[in-house]
């Protein structure tokens with residue numbers, strides 16, 4: 001792959017990474033605001049166990065909602081690392097170069113279309 005193409009894909013990855021980091025930090029802000037809102041006015045009021053349980057539950061809910069974003073972020077980080085180590089654009093399964101058209105469509109992909117389909121077939125994803 002030529003340097004120009006690689007640089008363009010790297011930029012796409014970085015932009016996507018920034019977008020996810022921003023949305024994750026916004027979510028964290030919202031979670032913090034909600035927790036603060038639950039705190040009763042006037043300090044010294046003991047926090048009830050039940051309240052703690054709800055907070056933990058809500059936090060888990062948020063984590064579930066963002067797990068796909070976190071996954072994506074991890075894939076982007078790995079792709080950026082691969083660009084640095086010059087291993088970017090190689091299918092992790094068969095070791096063949098991933099077609100440019102596919103990288104343009106999904107710059108953080110780890111597999112060529114053939115291997116991706118095989119992976120999905122094994123998992124039998126129905127989403």
Ligand SMILES: [Zn+2]
Pocket residue numbers: 091092093094095096111112113114115116
């Ligand atoms: Zn492959």
